[in-house]
Amino acid sequence: MDTPIDFIVVGSGPAGSTVASQLANSPKHPKVLLLEAGGLNAEHDLRVDGQRWLTFQNKEMNWGYKTTPQKHCNNREIDYSRGRGMGGSSAINFGVYSVGARDDYDEWARIVGDDAFKWEKIQSRYKALETFHGDLPDGVDAKYAAPRAEDHGSSGGLHVGFASTWEKDLPPLLDVFEQAGFPLNPDHNSGNPIGMSVLINSAYKGVRSTAADLLKPQPENLTIITDAPVQRLVLDGSKAVGVESNGKKYLASKEVVLCAGSLEAPRILMHSGIGPAKQLEKFDIPVKLDVPAIGQGLRDHTFVPLVNTRVENNTQRREFYGDEKAMAEALEQWRKDGSGPWSRFACELGIGWFKLDKLTSSEEFQKLPADERKYLLQDTVPHYEILTHFPIHWFIPDFANEALNYSCLLVFMFNAQARGEVTLQSADPNVPLLFDPKFLSHPFDRRAAIEALRDAFRIAKYDGYTKDNVTELAGPKSDSDEDLLEYWRQNISSSWHMTGTIKMGQKGEADAAVDSSFRFMGIEGLRVADMSVVPVLVNCHVQAVAYVTGATCAEKLIKDLNNCQNLARLNRTVHRVSPILERLIHLNADNGKALAPALNGSVGATQKRDLGNTIQKIQSVQVLLGQSMDKISDKMMTCQEPNLGTNGVLGGKKRDEDDKCTLDEVLEELLDELTDSLECLLSVTFSLLGGVLELVFNMLSGIVHLTGELLDLD
Numbered sequence: 001m002d003t004p005i006d007f008i009v010v011g012s013g014p015a016g017s018t019v020a021s022q023l024a025n026s027p028k029h030p031k032v033l034l035l036e037a038g039g040l041n042a043e044h045d046l047r048v049d050g051q052r053w054l055t056f057q058n059k060e061m062n063w064g065y066k067t068t069p070q071k072h073c074n075n076r077e078i079d080y081s082r083g084r085g086m087g088g089s090s091a092i093n094f095g096v097y098s099v100g101a102r103d104d105y106d107e108w109a110r111i112v113g114d115d116a117f118k119w120e121k122i123q124s125r126y127k128a129l130e131t132f133h134g135d136l137p138d139g140v141d142a143k144y145a146a147p148r149a150e151d152h153g154s155s156g157g158l159h160v161g162f163a164s165t166w167e168k169d170l171p172p173l174l175d176v177f178e179q180a181g182f183p184l185n186p187d188h189n190s191g192n193p194i195g196m197s198v199l200i201n202s203a204y205k206g207v208r209s210t211a212a213d214l215l216k217p218q219p220e221n222l223t224i225i226t227d228a229p230v231q232r233l234v235l236d237g238s239k240a241v242g243v244e245s246n247g248k249k250y251l252a253s254k255e256v257v258l259c260a261g262s263l264e265a266p267r268i269l270m271h272s273g274i275g276p277a278k279q280l281e282k283f284d285i286p287v288k289l290d291v292p293a294i295g296q297g298l299r300d301h302t303f304v305p306l307v308n309t310r311v312e313n314n315t316q317r318r319e320f321y322g323d324e325k326a327m328a329e330a331l332e333q334w335r336k337d338g339s340g341p342w343s344r345f346a347c348e349l350g351i352g353w354f355k356l357d358k359l360t361s362s363e364e365f366q367k368l369p370a371d372e373r374k375y376l377l378q379d380t381v382p383h384y385e386i387l388t389h390f391p392i393h394w395f396i397p398d399f400a401n402e403a404l405n406y407s408c409l410l411v412f413m414f415n416a417q418a419r420g421e422v423t424l425q426s427a428d429p430n431v432p433l434l435f436d437p438k439f440l441s442h443p444f445d446r447r448a449a450i451e452a453l454r455d456a457f458r459i460a461k462y463d464g465y466t467k468d469n470v471t472e473l474a475g476p477k478s479d480s481d482e483d484l485l486e487y488w489r490q491n492i493s494s495s496w497h498m499t500g501t502i503k504m505g506q507k508g509e510a511d512a513a514v515d516s517s518f519r520f521m522g523i524e525g526l527r528v529a530d531m532s533v534v535p536v537l538v539n540c541h542v543q544a545v546a547y548v549t550g551a552t553c554a555e556k557l558i559k560d561l562n563n564c565q566n567l568a569r570l571n572r573t574v575h576r577v578s579p580i581l582e583r584l585i586h587l588n589a590d591n592g593k594a595l596a597p598a599l600n601g602s603v604g605a606t607q608k609r610d611l612g613n614t615i616q617k618i619q620s621v622q623v624l625l626g627q628s629m630d631k632i633s634d635k636m637m638t639c640q641e642p643n644l645g646t647n648g649v650l651g652g653k654k655r656d657e658d659d660k661c662t663l664d665e666v667l668e669e670l671l672d673e674l675t676d677s678l679e680c681l682l683s684v685t686f687s688l689l690g691g692v693l694e695l696v697f698n699m700l701s702g703i704v705h706l707t708g709e710l711l712d713l714d
Helices: 014-024 102-112 119-129 170-179 211-215 265-270 277-282 317-321 324-337 370-376 443-460 481-491 543-590 592-599 605-640 663-687 693-711
Strands: 007-010 032-035 130-133 158-161 195-198 222-225 232-236 239-245 248-251 255-258 296-298 302-310 350-354 384-387 406-413 420-423 434-436 469-474 526-528
Touching: 007 014, 007 239, 014 032, 014 211, 014 222, 014 543, 102 119, 119 130, 119 543, 158 211, 170 195, 170 350, 232 248, 232 265, 239 255, 255 265, 255 543, 302 443, 302 481, 317 324, 384 443, 406 443, 443 481
Parallel strands: 007 032, 007 255, 032 222, 130 158, 255 526
Antiparallel strands: 195 350, 232 239, 239 248, 296 420, 302 406, 302 469, 350 384, 384 406, 420 434
């Protein structure tokens, strides 16, 4: 590119779009390049809220990935869809906007040793991201949904909230849940998701919201290039200086930020020579940095459906979904103003998160590590989820029209302990990795799946629910452990919540690849900010987590950018101040005639002593400023060096990481030193008021210059 670029962001999904937007709109207005592998996804019809369940079938918008055959799931290959094009997976997902439990984020903060990930700070970022629309349809009781204003944002670029119209059977179904013993929760995004809620959607007025919305209006210093898949990083030794896409090189003067997701970011790293050495060598990829953790630690949520046909008066789905003309007319209505059936059917759902006492009292639970047990017992951490009103007929070929009046409950299993992997299968960087999530491979996961489905029977087999059932279309044979587990094996689906393949952690941890500032340990100028770094499988549908991950990274990037520029200015300031002090020292010689009488005894002993001390003070100030200059240079070098953890090997050698360079601390320390120097100069000035007026005048002039330099700092 002809225009110099400061930052390159790879991937326009929730994390990447957030990073790019917030960086470009930050006070320093750096030049940002956003690269997206897919197309624009600009057609308005792609945003029909009621068709959010169909968009993933658009092959232009979906990479169409599958898992490897899953050993513990009857060797089935399972859909592993990933969004392609502007907005990433937010353009094809099912529109669930849930943020998870506050204890999820406190656990994240504990794992990485950084309070920036605690709930109170994460929630403030969520509020800044969103504009929340909490109005309920006319006649709907507030007991079903009553979010507090203080838990939501009102001016962010992402529009989320409740659908403007609901299917008629939603409130009665929530009543049945309550009667069956499932408590209602007026707001699942308050930080405590436990209970049955009305879903907050990533949509507004019948129109899907995507990450691309955050890029509008597009600032002049943000360049977006689509159809630009990234094959590898451009490295200069141990520094990332750019990326390669379709044979072109794009260079960044400051940093590269990978936001390509849990499946793609490891591919880019591996084909750059960064990853498990054994894998790289197998495909003759030169090893630049051996990081065994890359591609490991894959985690995901999974679900199974429970489906029953219902009596005619229970739902109106058949009269809409079973009529092609009605659906076509509804689309025309939606195109006019976003209203009509395509903004009602399957646009508002019931969703709930619940705990499982039988799970936490199980032998499988007791065998988990102590920290994991403690986390799973926290008040707001759920063990499974139920989702209502899922339009499963879109996913079953030749679904009979007569069965369109149906009810579908999805049962999700959370907190999976299995750690899957993504691995190389080719030396060609355009070939995707192999994806093996190892579903149901861990004993705890199998127990969690069994107990989740069994607990869901409290509603699925409750009289108030079953009275409207006609025929069971999908469900286990019985509630025995084996039948429940076999139902999971045969029907399990991924939630597309892939997490953890470039895990964030602390220095010295073998499974950690990035630090809590999203810096890749071992490569200078590289950060990773997407779901691949998240060290907790957050208990929600994770598009919201991806947004806030990007926002947290952007916040840290902007802070570092400001600090680095201030540090550079401080360095220049000290270099400008130093000659002033040198001139003050020289004034001692130039004013020898004035000082000579004092030094030769023509004045009193007290004055002589004071003037001698004055000269020493001036000299000490010079030394102090020289030390400050050296410290600034050292700190700037430290900040520019790569952070190498014990999991990173560069040039065949392992290097110890120095104490983390905290720029705020550096600035505070150096400003304190310069302030001390200024105070010393003032002291010198007042001590000279005994008669050396020319020296005083020149020193005061120096102080004025020095003060101006200090005040010029941001």
